[in-house]
Amino acid sequence: MATTDIARQVGEDCRTLPLAGHVGFDSLPDQLVNKSVNQGFCFNILCVGETGLGKSTLMDTLFNTKFEVEPTTHTQPGVHLQSNTYDLQESNVGLKLTIVSTVGFGDQINKEDSYKPIVEFIDAQFEAYLQEELKIRRVLHTYHDTRIHVCLYFIAPTGHSLKSLDLVTMKKLDSKVNIIPIIAKSDAISKSELTKFKIKITSELVSNGVQIYQFPTDDESVAEINGTMNAHLPFAVVGSTEELKIGNKMMKARQYPWGTVQVENEAHCDFVKLREMLIRVNMEDLREQTHTRHYELYRRCKLEEMGFKDTDPDSKPFSLQETYEAKRNEFLGELQKKEEEMRQMFVQRVKEKEAELKEAEKELHEKFDRLKKLHQEEKKKLEDKKKTLDDEINAFKQKKAAAELLQSQGSQAGGSQTLKRDKEKKNNPWLCTE
Amino acid sequence: MSKGFPETRTDAAMSELVPEPRPKPAVPMKPVSINSNLLGYIGIDTIIEQMRKKTMKTGFDFNIMVVGQSGLGKSTLVNTLFKSQVSRKAASWNREEKIPKTVEIKAIGHVIEEGGVKMKLTVIDTPGFGDQINNENCWEPIEKYINEQYEKFLKEEVNIARKKRIPDTRVHCCLYFISPTGHSLRPLDLEFMKHLSKVVNIIPVIAKADTMTLEEKTEFKQRVRKELEVNGIEFYPQKEFDEDLEDKTENDKIRQESMPFAVVGSDKEYQVNGKRLLGRKTPWGIIEVENLNHCEFALLRDFVIRTHLQDLKEVTHNIHYETYRAKRLNDNGGLPPGEGLLGTVLPPVPASPCPTAE
Numbered sequence: 070m071a072t073t074d075i076a077r078q079v080g081e082d083c084r085t086l087p088l089a090g091h092v093g094f095d096s097l098p099d100q101l102v103n104k105s106v107n108q109g110f111c112f113n114i115l116c117v118g119e120t121g122l123g124k125s126t127l128m129d130t131l132f133n134t135k136f137e138v139e140p141t142t143h144t145q146p147g148v149h150l151q152s153n154t155y156d157l158q159e160s161n162v163g164l165k166l167t168i169v170s171t172v173g174f175g176d177q178i179n180k181e182d183s184y185k186p187i188v189e190f191i192d193a194q195f196e197a198y199l200q201e202e203l204k205i206r207r208v209l210h211t212y213h214d215t216r217i218h219v220c221l222y223f224i225a226p227t228g229h230s231l232k233s234l235d236l237v238t239m240k241k242l243d244s245k246v247n248i249i250p251i252i253a254k255s256d257a258i259s260k261s262e263l264t265k266f267k268i269k270i271t272s273e274l275v276s277n278g279v280q281i282y283q284f285p286t287d288d289e290s291v292a293e294i295n296g297t298m299n300a301h302l303p304f305a306v307v308g309s310t311e312e313l314k315i316g317n318k319m320m321k322a323r324q325y326p327w328g329t330v331q332v333e334n335e336a337h338c339d340f341v342k343l344r345e346m347l348i349r350v351n352m353e354d355l356r357e358q359t360h361t362r363h364y365e366l367y368r369r370c371k372l373e374e375m376g377f378k379d380t381d382p383d384s385k386p387f388s389l390q391e392t393y394e395a396k397r398n399e400f401l402g403e404l405q406k407k408e409e410e411m412r413q414m415f416v417q418r419v420k421e422k423e424a425e426l427k428e429a430e431k432e433l434h435e436k437f438d439r440l441k442k443l444h445q446e447e448k449k450k451l452e453d454k455k456k457t458l459d460d461e462i463n464a465f466k467q468k469k470a471a472a473e474l475l476q477s478q479g480s481q482a483g484g485s486q487t488l489k490r491d492k493e494k495k496n497n498p499w500l501c502t503e
Numbered sequence: 504m505s506k507g508f509p510e511t512r513t514d515a516a517m518s519e520l521v522p523e524p525r526p527k528p529a530v531p532m533k534p535v536s537i538n539s540n541l542l543g544y545i546g547i548d549t550i551i552e553q554m555r556k557k558t559m560k561t562g563f564d565f566n567i568m569v570v571g572q573s574g575l576g577k578s579t580l581v582n583t584l585f586k587s588q589v590s591r592k593a594a595s596w597n598r599e600e601k602i603p604k605t606v607e608i609k610a611i612g613h614v615i616e617e618g619g620v621k622m623k624l625t626v627i628d629t630p631g632f633g634d635q636i637n638n639e640n641c642w643e644p645i646e647k648y649i650n651e652q653y654e655k656f657l658k659e660e661v662n663i664a665r666k667k668r669i670p671d672t673r674v675h676c677c678l679y680f681i682s683p684t685g686h687s688l689r690p691l692d693l694e695f696m697k698h699l700s701k702v703v704n705i706i707p708v709i710a711k712a713d714t715m716t717l718e719e720k721t722e723f724k725q726r727v728r729k730e731l732e733v734n735g736i737e738f739y740p741q742k743e744f745d746e747d748l749e750d751k752t753e754n755d756k757i758r759q760e761s762m763p764f765a766v767v768g769s770d771k772e773y774q775v776n777g778k779r780l781l782g783r784k785t786p787w788g789i790i791e792v793e794n795l796n797h798c799e800f801a802l803l804r805d806f807v808i809r810t811h812l813q814d815l816k817e818v819t820h821n822i823h824y825e826t827y828r829a830k831r832l833n834d835n836g837g838l839p840p841g842e843g844l845l846g847t848v849l850p851p852v853p854a855s856p857c858p859t860a861e
Contacts, residue, residue: 087587092586097812100811365665
């Protein structure tokens with residue numbers, strides 16, 4: 070009892086006081102719990118495993134509901150993750166459960182990059198939380214936590230050893246999430262083979278340095294049960310949502326011609342152990358580990374990457390402020406630069422447009438001038454023609470006058486008839502010309 | 504205006520480091536509600552028990568500050584509240600000791616345990632408040648102290664390698680002692696509460712309530728409530744933080760009828776009707792501290808400790824601390840860690856109190 074965190078904080082100025090009566094702050098855990106119940110809890114499970122290993126069925130069996138997820142085919146081109154959120158309610162506790170499943174894991178021919186989408190997904194959840202935490206105005210107490218609290222890794226029941234894909238994936242994930250390895254479809258392995266398989270798996274994990282989640286053994290009330298459970302890892306489970314009548318009870322089971330595998334029978338599979346450990350005993354611990362260990366590690370790496378340090382070379386603490394400021398100025402500078410660029414681009418565009426318009430205007434002017442010239446030429450031509458016509462008319466008139474003169478000279482001697490004729494002719498000068 | 508900046512800034516800086524994952528269900532789709540489909544017991548409600556165990560293991564911190572003129576019975580009240588000698592009484596000071604020239608802040612920590620729950624209680628006393636002839640700005644040292652605690656917490660939170668459990672020295676609750684004049688609030692009271700209700704949870708308390716009769720008490724309380732309302736002083740429980748209807752009705756009742764609590768404190772026991780009770784012995788009778796007919800101490804104790812302790816801490820953490828943090832991070836220009844000075848020297852905290860969240 071003396072090793073609690075409080076006792077560690079007690080310094081010389083803190084003495085333990087005896088109480089002379091009932092004060093009442095022993096209701097404090099209740100107050101805290103009530104508040105949490107009001108807010109609701111959230112729990113996020115990631116199921117990693119090859120297609121067809123029974124991930125969705127196991128989730129259905131664990132939570133006693135049908136989660137309505139369609140089985141996927143084997144023809145996915147790459148691995149991606151599918152996430153579904155459900156609101157479960159039991160007595161007065163509301164749980165927001167998110168189940169994320171890998172789709173297409175292990176189906177490709179080249180599986181080198183299969184682990185990458187998973188790692189990216191987990192990082193993205195941490196990232197979202199980190200961003201929320203770094204905001205100036207943040208609402209952490211109502212934030213919907215999407216960080217993955219536990220990763221159930223489904224191992225194919227080959228009976229021999231772990232596949233290299235499994236080893237590589239688990240190695241990449243062990244520092245980011247709590248891993249609980251599970252042997253799926255374990256009704257395919259006989260009891261003796263199962264023990265050998267489990268030993269082989271644990272030794273391979275240890276020799277490759279994979280850190281799987283160990284159930285905590287520091288709290289006396291659960292230390293014992295957790296200790297024994299740690300020895301049973303990885304759990305060999307069978308999932309089923311079908312209920313069959315066995316004896317006089319309805320139980321979840323799988324029926325074969327040679328017998329029935331009861332899901333909740335501890336002698337048949339470790340499903341009950343998994344459920345106990347995952348939900349009934351360690352759910353809170355899983356959440357806490359995710360927050361205090363994995364998330365803090367991610368945050369530390371991320372902030373160091375971004376250039377924040379706890380102490381400068383001159384060991385001036387709290388340089389976060391400076392770095393913040395520097396980054397902010399940098400950002401502002403960038404913003405200004407962009408603005409300048411945009412403005413310049415705008416100005417340039419305007420200039421171009423103006424030039425274009427000027428060109429067009431010039432062209433129009435030219436065209437106008439040309440047309441005008443054409444018009445004038447036409448006019449000139451017409452005038453010329455008119456002039457020639459006039460000239461012709463004048464010439465004709467002159468000719469006519471000259472002719473009449475001749476006629477009149479000739480006809481003076483001739484007589485008046487010709488004069489009449491001439492008069493006629495004169496009166497109808499057109500007669501001759503037509 | 505600065506809303507968009509931090510987010511997009513970190514985005515811009517981090518986008519090249521964290522490539523967009525393929526589908527990004529970081530914001531989950533609308534959750535499917537499954538309620539009555541549960542066939543059989545899963546065990547989700549055991550999380551309550553798990554949580555309770557964990558919190559009992561880690562223990563709690565609680566920091567309470569008492570402010571008021573000397574002689575109002577602050578130390579006695581705190582001792583009565585926590586049923587132990589938590590504060591050293593001023594009466595035990597040597598007569599020759601000088602009255603402090605300025606307001607001092609004295610924080611004394613104790614560890615108390617009850618029912619398996621360990622609590623680190625820190626009582627912050629403010630001797631010298633309101634005792635000088637010129638009391639102008641005597642709330643400033645107090646405000647500075649409160650902000651210093653927020654600053655400490657912020658520094659820890661912002662570290663790269665953080666402690667698993669950041670020690671919480673922030674003031675969760677401030678009991679302000681009102682002198683039982685029977686008339687109205689003093690200008691000093693109003694000024695103090697006006698400035699500090701924005702940074703800390705203030706619970707006004709009428710001290711030495713045994714000097715007032717029942718009618719005087721009710722009238723005084725009404726007048727005080729009215730004055731507080733007229734001056735826009737939001738004491739705890741603040742109206743704006745009521746979360747749901749249930750809280751609201753409960754808190755309304757407290758706000759409009761019981762507060763400010765008229766209390767009497769005592770740490771001496773007397774025999775009354777065969778029982779030993781805490782009380783004050785006077786020629787005309789024994790005033791029982793825990794008797795609701797005599798004074799409202801029991802109400803105050805239940806309110807602060809038995810029902811709203813966690814809420815006080817949460818309001819301090821989620822609202823007052825967040826307001827401080829937002830303001831601090833916004834005024835990025837306000838704080839150069841001094842050249843050559845380590846962070847232990849307090850950087851200039853803005854002189855004017857933090858405005859409430861814009």
